[in-house]
Amino acid sequence: MVGSIVVFSFVLSWLLSFSLEVPKLLFVLWALVTLLDFIFLFANRTGITANRTIADRFSNGEYNPVQIDLKSHYSFVTQIEILEELPEQLQARHEVFNLKLDPRESNSIRYEIRPRERGVYQFGFCNLMIRSKIGMVSRRIPSAQYDTVKVYPSYKYMRRYTLVAHSAQEMDAGNKKLRKIGHSLEFEQIKEYVRGDDIRSLNWKATARKGALMANHFVDEKSQQVYVIIDKGRLMKMPFHGLTLLDYAINAALILANVSLYRQDKFGLMTFSHTQGTVVPAQRKGMQMNLVLEALYNQETDFLESDFERLYLQVRTYIKHRSLLVLFTQFETMHGLKRQLPYLKQLAKYHLLLVVFFENSELTALASEPAEDLEGIYTKTIAEKFSFEKKMIVKELRNHGIISMLTPPENLTINTVNKYLELKSKQML
Numbered sequence: 028m029v030g031s032i033v034v035f036s037f038v039l040s041w042l043l044s045f046s047l048e049v050p051k052l053l054f055v056l057w058a059l060v061t062l063l064d065f066i067f068l069f070a071n072r073t074g075i076t077a078n079r080t081i082a083d084r085f086s087n088g089e090y091n092p093v094q095i096d097l098k099s100h101y102s103f104v105t106q107i108e109i110l111e112e113l114p115e116q117l118q119a120r121h122e123v124f125n126l127k128l129d130p131r132e133s134n135s136i137r138y139e140i141r142p143r144e145r146g147v148y149q150f151g152f153c154n155l156m157i158r159s160k161i162g163m164v165s166r167r168i169p170s171a172q173y174d175t176v177k178v179y180p181s182y183k184y185m186r187r188y189t190l191v192a193h194s195a196q197e198m199d200a201g202n203k204k205l206r207k208i209g210h211s212l213e214f215e216q217i218k219e220y221v222r223g224d225d226i227r228s229l230n231w232k233a234t235a236r237k238g239a240l241m242a243n244h245f246v247d248e249k250s251q252q253v254y255v256i257i258d259k260g261r262l263m264k265m266p267f268h269g270l271t272l273l274d275y276a277i278n279a280a281l282i283l284a285n286v287s288l289y290r291q292d293k294f295g296l297m298t299f300s301h302t303q304g305t306v307v308p309a310q311r312k313g314m315q316m317n318l319v320l321e322a323l324y325n326q327e328t329d330f331l332e333s334d335f336e337r338l339y340l341q342v343r344t345y346i347k348h349r350s351l352l353v354l355f356t357q358f359e360t361m362h363g364l365k366r367q368l369p370y371l372k373q374l375a376k377y378h379l380l381l382v383v384f385f386e387n388s389e390l391t392a393l394a395s396e397p398a399e400d401l402e403g404i405y406t407k408t409i410a411e412k413f414s415f416e417k418k419m420i421v422k423e424l425r426n427h428g429i430i431s432m433l434t435p436p437e438n439l440t441i442n443t444v445n446k447y448l449e450l451k452s453k454q455m456l
Contacts, residue, residue, distance in 0.1 A: 057163075060161060060163055061163040061164060063161070064159055064161040064162070064163040064164045065163075065164045067103065067159050067161070068157060068158075068159060068164055068166040069166060071100055071101055073100045074100060074101065074155075074157060074166065074168050075097060075098065075099050075100065075101070075105065075107065075128065075155055075157055075168060075170075076097070076098045076100070076170060077095055077096065077097050077098075077109070077153050077155055077168075077170040078095070078096045078170075079093065079094070079095050079150065079153055079174055080093070080094040080095075080096060081093050081094075081150070081174055081176055082176070083176070083177070084176065084177050084178070084179050084320075084324075085140075085142055085148065085176050085177070085178045085179070086178070086179060086180075086181050087142055087143070087144065087145050087178050087179065087180055087181050088141065088142070088143065088181045089141065089181060090139040090140070090141050091139060091140055091141070091142070092137060092138075092139050093137070093138055093139065093140060094135055094136070094137045095109065095111070095124075095135065095136050095137075095153055096133070096134075096135045097126065097128060097133065097134050097135065097136070097155075098132075098133045099128040099129070099130065099131060099132050099133070100131070101128075101130060101131075101159075102130050102131070103130055103159060103160070104127065104128070104129055104130065104159075104160060105127070105128050105157050105158065105159060106125070106126075106127050106157075106158045106159075106160075106162075107125070107126045107127070107128060107155055107156065107157055107158075108123065108124070108125055108155075108156040108158075109122075109123065109124040109125070109126065109136065109153060109154070109155060109156075110122075110123055110153075110154040110155075110156065111123075111124070111138075111150075111153055111154075112150060112151025112152050112153070112154070113140065113150065113151075114142075114148035114149055114150060114176075115149075116142065116143070116144060116146065116148055117140060117142070117143075117148075122138060124136050124138075142178045143269070144178070144274075145178050145179065145180060145274070145277070145323075145324050145325060145326075146177075146178055146324070146325050146327075147175060147176070147177055147178075147325065148175070148176045148177075148178055149173060149174070149175050149176075150173060150174040150175075150176070151173060152169040152170065152172060152173075153169075153170050154167060154168070154169050154170075155167070155168040155169075155170055177324050177325075178324065179320050179323070179324040180274075180277050180278050180281045180320075180323055180324065181278060216244050217230055217233050217241050217242070217243055217244065218241070218242060218244050219237075219239060219240065219241060219242070220239075220240035220241060220242040224242050225242075228242045228243045228244070228245070229241070229242050229243075230242060230243050250291055250292060250293055250311060251292050251293065251350070251351065251456050252292070252293045252295065252309040252346070252348055252349075252350035252351065253283070253287045253292045253293065253294050253295070253309065253350065253351045253353070253447070254294075254295040254296065254297060254309060254342075254346060254350050254351070254352050254353070255280040255283060255284070255294075255295075255296050255297070255353045255355070256296075256297045256298070256299065256338070256342075256352055256353065256354045256355070257273070257276050257277065257280060257296075257297070257298045257299075257304075257326070257355050258276075258299065258300070258333050258354070258355060258356035258357065259273060259298055259299065259300040259304060259326060259327070259328050259329060259333070260300050260301070260328065260329075260331060260332060260333030260356075260357075261328060261329075261330045261331060261332065262333075262356075262357040262358075262359065263276065263328050263355075263356070263357055264328040264330065265357070265385075267385075267388070267389075267436040267437070268436070268437065270436070271328070272357055272385055272436060273326065273327070273328055275385075275436045275437075275439045275440075276355035276383075276439070277323050277326060278439075278440055279355070279383075279439045279440040279443045279444075280296065280319070280323065280353075280355070281319065281320070281323060282440050282443075282444060283353065283440075283443055283444060283447060284296070284315070284316060284319045285316060286444055286447065286448075287447065288311060288315060288316065290451065291311065292311070292451075293309040293310055293311045294309055294310070294311070294315060294319070295307055295308055295309030295310070295346075295350075296319055296322055296323070297338075297341065297342070297345070298322075298326055299333065299334070299337065299338045299341060300328070300329050300331055300333050300334070301329065301331040301332060301333065301334045301337075302334070302337070303337060303341050304326075305322045305326070306341070306345055307319060307322050308345065309346075309350065333356070335367040335370040335371070336370055338370065338374075339370045339373055339374060342374060342377075342378070343377070346378070349377065349378055349379070349456070350378050350379070350456075351378070351379045351381065351447075351450065351456050352374060352378045352379065352380045352381065353381045353383060353443065353447070354371075354374075354380065354381065354382050354383065355383050355384075356382065356383070356384055357384050357385055358384050358417075358420050359413075359416075360416060361416055361419055361420060361423065364420050364423060364424070365423075368423070368427065371424070371427075371429055372427055372429070375427070375428060375429045379430070379450070379455060379456050380429055380430065381430045381431070381432065381446065381450070382424055382429055382430070382431045382432070383431075383432045383434065383439070383443060383446075384417075384420070384431070384432075384433060385433075385434065385435070385436050385439070386414075386417060386433050386434060386435050386436075387413065387414075387417075388435040388436065388437070390410045390413050390414055391410075391414055391435075393406065393407065393410040394407055394410035394411045394414050417433055418433070420433075421433050430450075432446055
């Protein structure tokens with residue numbers, strides 16, 4: 028502003044042909060004030076320091092706080108403009124804040140960001156543009172250097188589904204227990220033999236020590252293995268309501284991990300596409316949820332055809348005991364299913380296999396709308412054909428003894444948890 032006045036005075040003096048002494052005097056004063064302002068701002072080498080405080084992990088789709096702590100080392104009042112370099116995934120310009128700091132004052136600003144996809148987010152510099160009250164010079168200090176944050180699948184509903192699992196556990200006492208094929212028991216204790224106990228459970232060593240018949244007592248095995256297998260092929264890249272099918276599968280896997288661990292099962296994870304993916308062995312230890320989170324946050328599709336033969340070999344290599352396999356995948360046509368059906372039948376031979384694939388809710392809505400013209404009739408017929416083929420895929424899987432579930436993407440999590448609780452209550456594993 029002051030510089031514009033000086034320039035205007037020189038132009039005015041030339042147009043009106045009066046002395047240049049006044050413009051020259053204004054220019055000298057302007058230069059002296061600017062120099063003085065420059066000295067004030069740059070004489071202090073530290074100036075103002077800024078530190079960015081962020082969490083180690085962010086939750087996808089939620090508002091996550093970021094805090095910037097400022098400390099002034101000047102002996103005068105400063106005006107600060109803060110230009111925050113946000114991660115490129117947010118597709119946002121620099122976040123700008125304005126703040127005034129008194130001499131030696133400390134202050135903080137806080138804002139929130141809402142990521143829309145999983146992965147690694149990198150913050151850039153926090154650029155401080157500092158001015159004194161004179162306002163002739165602005166000093167730029169790049170501070171709070173690069174920070175990297177991992178954005179994990181949304182976990183804010185974990186507690187909600189834990190309560191669902193708790194409620195289901197309380198209701199197990201009223202469920203009718205079905206006869207199970209096989210012998211899956213855990214040793215509980217040694218007790219005295221009473222009439223009606225299985226004589227095959229007699230413990231002869233304990234009998235010899237006690238001087239009375241002693242028998243081993245067993246209970247139904249509770250700690251069973253649950254593996255979630257996520258297909259990362261090209262079909263899982265299909266978008267629905269801002270998320271891909273892979274994102275829906277990952278969110279459901281995270282919730283199912285939390286629920287199954289709460290129900291005292293061992294949880295494991297596998298991913299696959301045309302090559303072998305991530306493998307997290309089934310465990311029930313305290314760090315299992317963290318291992319699952321670390322494995323899930325950066326999974327992406329590779330736009331290639333999934334190799335189910337490789338998946339079968341992968342399962343046979345890493346899973347030695349009979350387990351519940353929850354396979355999240357996608358089949359669009361009966362031909363696509365029949366190409367992979369031999370490998371699914373082999374998996375179901377050794378494990379309890381639940382195949383979960385997705386209903387195209389947009390096509391279903393399109394098929395239910397009334398047709399108003401010839402084009403509408405064609406569109407409705409094609410939509411009904413695709414919807415019917417999905418139902419035929421479910422029937423084909425069930426004909427081969429494979430449990431299947433066709434679900435809209437938005438209902439995937441709750442339907443998967445309910446199906447898992449149903450299989451547990453029926454003791455099918």
